[in-house]
Amino acid sequence: MEGVDHLAHERNRSQFDVNDMKIVWAGSREAFEVSDRMSRLVANDPAFRKDNRVHLTRKELFKNTLRKAAYAWKKIIELKLSEEEAGRLRFFVDEPAYTDLHWGMFVPFLKGQGTEEQLQKWLPLAYKMQIIGCYAQTELGHGSNVQWLETTATFDPKTDEFWWPGGLGKVSTHAVVFARLITNGRDYGVHGFIVQIRSLDDHSVLPGITIGDIGVKFGNGAYNTMDNGVMHFDHIRIPRNQLLMRFSQVTREGKYVQSDVPRQLVYGTMVYVRKTIVIDASNALSRAVCIATRYSAVRRQFGSQDGVETQVINYKTQQSRLFPLLASAYAFRFVGEWLQWLYTDVTQRLAANDFSTLPEAHACTAGLKSITTAATADGIEECRKLCGGHGYLCSSGLPELFAVYVPACTYEGDNVVLLLQVARFLVKTVSQLVSGKKPVGTTAYMGRLQHLMESTCKVQKAEDWLNPSIVLEAFEVRSARMSVECAKRLSQFTNQEEGFHELSPSLVEAAVAHCQLIIVAKFIEKLQGDIPGNGVKDQLQKLCSIYALFTLHKHLGDFLSTSTITPKQASLADDQLRSLYAQVRPNAVALVDAFNYTDHYLGSILGRYDGNVYPNLYDEAWKDPMNDTAVPDGYHEYIKPLLKQQLRNSRL
Ligand SMILES: CCCCC/C=C\C/C=C\C/C=C\C/C=C\C/C=C/C(=O)SCCNC(=O)CCNC(=O)[C@H](O)C(C)(C)COP(=O)(O)OP(=O)(O)OC[C@H]1O[C@@H](n2cnc3c(N)ncnc32)[C@H](O)[C@@H]1OP(=O)(O)O
Numbered sequence: 001m002e003g004v005d006h007l008a009h010e011r012n013r014s015q016f017d018v019n020d021m022k023i024v025w026a027g028s029r030e031a032f033e034v035s036d037r038m039s040r041l042v043a044n045d046p047a048f049r050k051d052n053r054v055h056l057t058r059k060e061l062f063k064n065t066l067r068k069a070a071y072a073w074k075k076i077i078e079l080k081l082s083e084e085e086a087g088r089l090r091f092f093v094d095e096p097a098y099t100d101l102h103w104g105m106f107v108p109f110l111k112g113q114g115t116e117e118q119l120q121k122w123l124p125l126a127y128k129m130q131i132i133g134c135y136a137q138t139e140l141g142h143g144s145n146v147q148w149l150e151t152t153a154t155f156d157p158k159t160d161e162f163w164w165p166g167g168l169g170k171v172s173t174h175a176v177v178f179a180r181l182i183t184n185g186r187d188y189g190v191h192g193f194i195v196q197i198r199s200l201d202d203h204s205v206l207p208g209i210t211i212g213d214i215g216v217k218f219g220n221g222a223y224n225t226m227d228n229g230v231m232h233f234d235h236i237r238i239p240r241n242q243l244l245m246r247f248s249q250v251t252r253e254g255k256y257v258q259s260d261v262p263r264q265l266v267y268g269t270m271v272y273v274r275k276t277i278v279i280d281a282s283n284a285l286s287r288a289v290c291i292a293t294r295y296s297a298v299r300r301q302f303g304s305q306d307g308v309e310t311q312v313i314n315y316k317t318q319q320s321r322l323f324p325l326l327a328s329a330y331a332f333r334f335v336g337e338w339l340q341w342l343y344t345d346v347t348q349r350l351a352a353n354d355f356s357t358l359p360e361a362h363a364c365t366a367g368l369k370s371i372t373t374a375a376t377a378d379g380i381e382e383c384r385k386l387c388g389g390h391g392y393l394c395s396s397g398l399p400e401l402f403a404v405y406v407p408a409c410t411y412e413g414d415n416v417v418l419l420l421q422v423a424r425f426l427v428k429t430v431s432q433l434v435s436g437k438k439p440v441g442t443t444a445y446m447g448r449l450q451h452l453m454e455s456t457c458k459v460q461k462a463e464d465w466l467n468p469s470i471v472l473e474a475f476e477v478r479s480a481r482m483s484v485e486c487a488k489r490l491s492q493f494t495n496q497e498e499g500f501h502e503l504s505p506s507l508v509e510a511a512v513a514h515c516q517l518i519i520v521a522k523f524i525e526k527l528q529g530d531i532p533g534n535g536v537k538d539q540l541q542k543l544c545s546i547y548a549l550f551t552l553h554k555h556l557g558d559f560l561s562t563s564t565i566t567p568k569q570a571s572l573a574d575d576q577l578r579s580l581y582a583q584v585r586p587n588a589v590a591l592v593d594a595f596n597y598t599d600h601y602l603g604s605i606l607g608r609y610d611g612n613v614y615p616n617l618y619d620e621a622w623k624d625p626m627n628d629t630a631v632p633d634g635y636h637e638y639i640k641p642l643l644k645q646q647l648r649n650s651r652l
């Protein structure tokens with residue numbers, strides 16, 4: 001019962017209005033209301049129960065996921081939920097399923113790549129779930145290197161295996177299949193096709209196609225609710241009009257006609273999903289941070305005064321590990337919001353045949369996907385450690401969250417491969433400066449290169465690090481100098497590709513620096529806007545400074561080796577950081593309450609809203625099937641003979 005009091009006290013001492021912060025976190029009042037309603041709907045319906053997941057076998061787990069997905073769909077229809085509401089409902093069900101791929105990749109791919117005629121045919125079927133689709137791009141031998149996919153689509157196709165597509169293994173009736181288009185003997189590169197793979201009558205796999213699940217994945221439960229599949233084609237024939245023909249067509253005579261658009265538009269769905277993954281990083285990290293923060297306020301160890309031990313959240317080491325993650329969750333939220341804007345903007349431009357911002361949209365989505373997922377995966381594991389031994393129990397919610405989340409560093413593009421894309425973009429930007437091309441958008445700072453190469457950091461006292469323009473310039477200087485250094489070293493190679501390969505570790509670091517600058521810049525930009533709510537902006541300013549100064553601390557080598565700051569200024573940054581941690585401390589619990597997560601969604605005894613951890617942890621242990629009997633199965637075969645033998649030996 002002790003824990004209940006602790007969290008009530010924590011909430012009372014916060015210095016801002018948590019309800020106002022909830023709106024900022026959600027993005028708008030309307031978004032908050034939808035999320036709030038959907039999360040409660042799921043939490044209050046026993047059909048969406050998930051606390052028994054870890055005890056199910058893979059087959060039971062998968063069937064249970066199918067049941068929940070079908071039930072969720074029934075609710076969506078019954079309650080006439082909007083697209084947004086349905087999306088939030090699926091989100092709070094909190095179980096990876098084929099529907100993620102159907103709604104998250106198959107439908108967006110159709111919308112992005114289909115002609116009007118194709119949309120009319122396929123979209124109504126997909127919207128009513130009369131067909132279920134997946135996204136089959138990765139092959140057994142090729143994932144990152146999309147251009148080298150081996151599957152071909154000709155009048156006389158060869159055969160190949162797809163490997164990984166979610167929803168493919170057991171559920172999907174259709175797939176978007178990526179294959180190199182060959183017509184009139186010429187290879188026109190990778191294109192997307194719709195292929196029916198299962199019968200709509202009895203769900204059997206169609207002739208010439210072999211499909212299965214690729215096997216158990218990392219973690220118990222976790223992403224194993226998803227039927228990632230393997231698929232083998234053997235001379236499959238599809239109608240010509242199942243090539244998605246918005247950007248390129250094949251005529252009845254087999255002539256290839258390419259619209260006047262960049263061929264990279266065929267990768268558009270990946271850009272869309274990468275942008276979504278950035279917002280999702282803030283979801284996953286905030287969830288882990290919410291658990292670790294509440295539990296750190298409940299948990300007490302050592303330092304007994306008046307017979308009461310210290311809350312572990314009061315230890316400076318705990319704060320220095322936890323609060324940067326709290327700040328990162330907010331930072332990723334806001335950069336995700338901005339990325340959504342960028343994506344909408346690029347989509348509108350593309351519709352008007354303006355392709356000028358496509359490379360930037362690709363670089364930003366690729367780079368931000370990479371660094372937010374990497375930081376989130378590491379952050380979830382850090383939260384587990386912050387919860388000590390109890391964090392290792394599945395009932396903490398953290399092991400499952402980690403196992404579900406880590407593949408985000410790989411899917412939708414391996415993080416390193418994606419950072420190398422950002423590096424190419426940066427090197428190109430630097431080299432174009434020579435020809436007088438003015439950089440725009442997130443690389444606009446490179447336009448002030450001479451200033452950035454010469455400037456010195458103005459920090460003289462710790463509080464100077466609270467000045468957003470000083471912080472921003474430090475991140476710009478570090479990033480610009482790292483990119484220029486890479487470009488200089490690259491120019492010493494006669495073969496640019498060889499140079500790129502040789503310098504790739506440094507190029508990745510330059511890409512990380514650029515992406516961290518974007519995150520800091522967008523957080524600062526957010527704070528320059530109107531943020532209503534009692535004390536809300538003040539808290540966000542502190543979190544913004546923590547994100548920036550912690551990042552600086554973590555990458556101090558970059559800041560020092562590029563002479564962006566001096567060792568003395570680094571030490572002042574650390575002083576400021578410590579002061580910020582102390583200021584955030586009384587608000588920590590309220591800052592995680594602002595995520596507005598239900599106990600159902602959190603799925604964690606350690607993160608319970610009421611803080612009543614210990615009795616529930618104890619009760620939960622007794623629910624484990626291992627405790628169905630006091631004497632375990634196997635006692636008579638394996639323990640008893642052992643004990644008897646020891647008894648005999650001791651008598652000898
Ligand atoms: C249940 C939890 C889920 C949480 C997620 C939350 C929300 C998501 C919502 C829905 C999804 C649901 C579930 C998600 C979970 C799993 C699904 C996973 C799906 C997949 O993984 S699908 C497969 C994804 N595969 C990849 O990402 C492959 C990675 N490789 C590539 O993208 C590319 O090939 C490459 C590495 C970027 C480029 O290779 P390269 O050969 O060098 O490039 P070229 O083709 O030669 O092009 C060079 C040229 O083009 C530019 N370029 C490249 N890509 C793009 C692009 N996408 N847009 C614009 N421009 C692009 C590149 O920069 C070069 O430009 P130059 O100017 O230098 O010529």
Ligand SMILES: Cc1cc2nc3c(=O)[nH]c(=O)nc-3n(C[C@H](O)[C@H](O)[C@H](O)COP(=O)(O)OP(=O)(O)OC[C@H]3O[C@@H](n4cnc5c(N)ncnc54)[C@H](O)[C@@H]3O)c2cc1C
Nearest residue numbers: 135136137138142143144164165166407410411412413416
């Ligand atoms: C849970 C999950 C779900 C998935 N769902 C789908 C799906 O629905 N549909 C689908 O089509 N695919 C899916 N995938 C596949 C996924 O997109 C690929 O695994 C991913 O793109 C990485 O490609 P890869 O496996 O070929 O890795 P590889 O490219 O083989 O990477 C292996 C290693 O090589 C390194 N590497 C590769 N190329 C380079 C380079 N040029 N320079 C430096 N290092 C390099 C990487 O950094 C990595 O360390 C899924 C994967 C997972 C894990």
